[in-house]
Every structure is written in structure tokens, then in C-alpha cells.
Amino acid sequence: MFEVISVPMLIKNGFDFQKEYPFESSLILIALISLIGKLISITTLFSKNILYKQNWIYIGLTLMLISFLIVCYGAWAYDNILFAITFGSGIPFLMYFGRVLYLINQEKNKSELVKE
Numbered sequence: 001m002f003e004v005i006s007v008p009m010l011i012k013n014g015f016d017f018q019k020e021y022p023f024e025s026s027l028i029l030i031a032l033i034s035l036i037g038k039l040i041s042i043t044t045l046f047s048k049n050i051l052y053k054q055n056w057i058y059i060g061l062t063l064m065l066i067s068f069l070i071v072c073y074g075a076w077a078y079d080n081i082l083f084a085i086t087f088g089s090g091i092p093f094l095m096y097f098g099r100v101l102y103l104i105n106q107e108k109n110k111s112e113l114v115k116e
Helices: 002-013 022-045 050-078 080-089 091-115
Strands: none
Touching: 022 050, 050 080, 050 091, 080 091
């Protein structure tokens, strides 16, 4: 929900980075990066072209992973308990990330066996 709200806020306020609080002012941009990654992942579900689908899956997952790591890094700078909560809530995403990479690798190996 926060990602969808970030788009009108960015249009209304623009990119406003404050030097005193760089993490808080960049949360909207981080949410937008995450939203782009999620939209790419959703649109690849309906794509029929297999060659481009795999590359777009990597791009979407990378954008989501980058935004997750930036949020974790920002939480680490504030408090260890906040970092633990942030990282702990991201464990299902990291498990999904690893599973998707594993399944793509398995599919690659399967298609290589068929070619031989």
C-alpha cells in the first residue's frame, strides 16, 4: 500500500532529499523502486515470450532486493531491534527470492538436458 501511495506523493512533492534525515526522505523513492520491481514481476506472469521473461524476472527481483537491503541498512543505522524486526519481516521475501532463483536454475538445467 505504501508503494502505491508513493507515486502521488512524488508527483506532488518531487524528490526532496534532506541532509539531516537522508533515510526518511528517501523512503518514498525506495517504495517506488519496490513498486516498479513488483509490477515487473506481475507483468511477467502474463508474458508469453520465454526468452525475455527470465531477464525481466531477474530485473524485478533485483529491484525488490535492492529496496529491501536499503531499508535494512537504514534500520541498522538507527537501532538493532528495528533492524531485527525489519530483517525478520523480510525473511519470507528472501525465501521466495531464493526459491525463484532455484526454480529458474532447475528449468535451465532441464532445457539443457533436452537439447543434448
